[in-house]
Amino acid sequence: MKAKYALIALLAISFFGCDDNTAGLGLGMFPGSDRDINGKLTTFYVKTESVHAGKIYAMSNIGYVGKFTDETFGTYEAGFLAELNCPKGMTFPNAFSGNTESGTGQMMTSFDNVEDGVGKTYTIIKDGTTPIGNCQINIYLWYDSYFGDSLTACRLSMYELDQTLGDQYWYEDPYAYYTNIDPTKYYDKTTSLLGSKSYTAVDLSISDSIRNLSTYTPYIKITLDQAKTQDLGLQLLKDGRSQDLYSKFKGIFPGLYVKSDYGDGTILYINAVQMDVAFLEHARDSITGGLLHTSTGKDSVVYNGRSFTSTREVVQANRLENDSIAIQECIDKSEWTYLKSPAGIFTQVTLPVSEIADKLQGDTLNAVKLGIPIYNQTSDKKFGMSVPRSVLLIRKKYKDTFFKDNKLSDGITSVLFDYSSYTSSFTEYTYNNITQLINDCLADGEREAAEKELLKGPITLKITDSKGQIVDKEVYDITEWEKYSDWNKVVLIPVLVTKDSSSNSSSQVISIQHDLKPSYARLKGGPKMTQEEINGELQYNQDGTPKMVLKNPLKLEVVSTNFGPRAK
Known part of the structure; x- marks a missing residue:
């Protein structure tokens, strides 16, 4: 298992500098007599859920x-x-x-x-x-x-x-x-x-x-x-x-x-x-x-x-309070997930990192695309909140220090969806290439360290439950650890992006802060549910537990390359 994770991470390192158009990068460099190069597109399904934003870092000039x-x-x-x-x-x-x-x-x-x-x-x-x-x-x-x-x-x-x-x-x-x-x-x-x-x-x-x-x-x-x-x-x-x-x-x-x-x-x-x-x-x-x-x-x-x-x-610090009961009711919904600012609701995405490692063992990851469709806003509100137009996708373990340390998106631990790239309205948050983020999960060694620790006994994790409370959770195997740890989790966070005032068209991002203005979006996706909850048909796994499925699954599209055996 350790060798498998190390191999896919090592092969991916050479592609850390790839941009959004890396699907076929380098394929023309190899003579046909040297290698059988196989490029393929594999689709994985991801789980999303609404989670409490909790306290957020709110230093701001507004x-x-x-x-x-x-x-x-x-x-x-x-x-x-x-x-x-x-x-x-x-x-x-x-x-x-x-x-x-x-x-x-x-x-x-x-x-x-x-x-x-x-x-x-x-x-x-x-x-x-x-x-x-x-x-x-x-x-x-x-x-x-x-x-x-x-x-x-x-x-x-x-x-x-x-x-x-x-x-x-x-x-x-x-x-x-x-x-x-x-x-x-x-x-x-x-x-x-x-x-x-x-x-x-x-x-x-x-x-x-x-x-x-x-x-x-x-x-x-x-x-x-x-x-x-x-x-x-x-x-x-x-x-x-x-x-x-x-x-x-x-x-x-x-x-x-x-x-x-x-x-x-x-x-x-x-x-x-x-x-x-x-x-x-x-x-x-x-x-x-x-x-x-x-x-x-x-x-x-x-x-x-x-x-x-x-x-x-x-110093300027903002005190923000949301209706805890209404926020909880929104989080409990399973038909979709929410983004709600300020300090309201984030959408958490569980990336299928282990599935990618299992299925694409020996492959090189060229591009990984995640699209999260946005449902149309209802028009029943007199003063409707707008859809967040800049949204940061960031590994959950880094979401607090990112804002506290005034960092910028690096494409490795965080990826920015920036509205300025779209001249008209948009219907989904599209992250065209999160390859480096997947690679960062594979290469950080956290999963391997957990496997070693689990050989000695259960691990106690600090997790945020569905009510937004920090609680202890004991896990006994690596599957449980992946389910509850932050290792394979990313969160979507509405942000305020500041760019330099240069007159050229390629102005640079100089600041990313939490967006503290009222805004919201309903996103396609949702947590796993039993088949009975979806259509009344209860199905069971081989061990007798109810079968859990995704009602509104999101797709993670992975373009990978397999070089095959060397020609004789």
């Missing part, structure tokens, strides 16, 4: 917030946690000190001599009883797009974190944030509310002419009240008048949590969070330092500010 209830998948709710970035070298100006003829500093500490209404929305910041400046703090959530109803009345709340996101679980990777992150560990709901805001995805209070401008970006604005402005403003001004604000900023403002607390029907895609600290300064004579005045004798005012934004240099 924050999702809102709630949406779907007829099939139930309620999906999203919120996010984000840190803000303080640029190195940022400082706040000193408070004005002096008189009308001369002085130092610029920031106003009093609005006694300004035009009516000028300082109305600004707070004088005091250190004890001493005024040290002023500010107004606004936090903006900018978004380019959304999912669902543009006019559903919604409300969100924003909370200040009481610790940075890297402070929890110091013994683990602090940046490995998943969709099941618990926000309550990072904020106190009773004391840290920054503000709440009602909104609709399309703000009809803004005129059409403004909303239709190419430069317009919709946003939600939270203005901190006077008490919050005093607390945060005092820390920013005291530490921000020296060069070390950058190193102290996370201790002053660890971050924020945004959650939906009213409304069902809209998910916003927040692409930037920005905290603006605005303040008023005296207009001063550049030579004397004295104050400048208006024609009415009031102090002239300069509007200024500092901005702190969410960037790729700081």
Whole structure:
């Protein structure tokens, strides 16, 4: 057995660099008198099943917030946690000190001599009883797009974190944030509310002419009240008048949590969070330092500010929740399998690796094609989710580290179906050549190691059961091990693909992340069932167990070459 697996893997190594058109590669190189070369197409059937996506790695530069209830998948709710970035070298100006003829500093500490209404929305910041400046703090959530109803009345709340996101679980990777992150560990709901805001995805209070401008970006604005402005403003001004604000900023403002607390029907895609600290300064004579005045004798005012934004240099983590009951009902269906994002359902494929090794012993694998047809979407949904257009096929054992380590598809442990290859709609996810993935299963030695271990006794595997729970499973032979291990399993995962901005037609993929936007597809396939479950005819194996068959089998097409005996 070991020799058989080693042989087919060894013969396949020379074809690791093959592309999608390798079926007849090299056949013309051999004289007919030297070899009898036999190329053949063999079809294998594969088992698929819907499985829980579970927690997924959700670091992203987009924050999702809102709630949406779907007829099939139930309620999906999203919120996010984000840190803000303080640029190195940022400082706040000193408070004005002096008189009308001369002085130092610029920031106003009093609005006694300004035009009516000028300082109305600004707070004088005091250190004890001493005024040290002023500010107004606004936090903006900018978004380019959304999912669902543009006019559903919604409300969100924003909370200040009481610790940075890297402070929890110091013994683990602090940046490995998943969709099941618990926000309550990072904020106190009773004391840290920054503000709440009602909104609709399309703000009809803004005129059409403004909303239709190419430069317009919709946003939600939270203005901190006077008490919050005093607390945060005092820390920013005291530490921000020296060069070390950058190193102290996370201790002053660890971050924020945004959650939906009213409304069902809209998910916003927040692409930037920005905290603006605005303040008023005296207009001063550049030579004397004295104050400048208006024609009415009031102090002239300069509007200024500092901005702190969410960037790729700081952490942003999404909290996503799906309806567990509705998701389980979809997973239990046997007529087809599902893809449901975000963090909902993946389709798992069991590859017939051992069958290929048994049937094609001594052959060289030239091409292995897997096509997974997509059923037409139903049109009974008011806001239908689109079909995932980029889907990664990846060996199950690597699916977590792939995203955590920000890897790209290599064609060996993972293969990418990318929508950009299709100018029109597509009806199946087609993986034209997964030869190298099959070879990777054959060559990694995991099965051979399991065979040796089983000679000593049963092996305990960690498996995910049909309810999405991690459980122990004891296996006693290699057939059981193949059934429950991840060795021959791959999963289909909806992904978001980012490419470089080069103008040529061969732009390169630079990032693959989990797709966190709502989408779904029903796929042909399904788990094994008894013949009775399919058509009422119960059949038995020789050992008396019910015969299991595939109701909607998928085909794995393998092109292989057998060189035959050497001619004499």
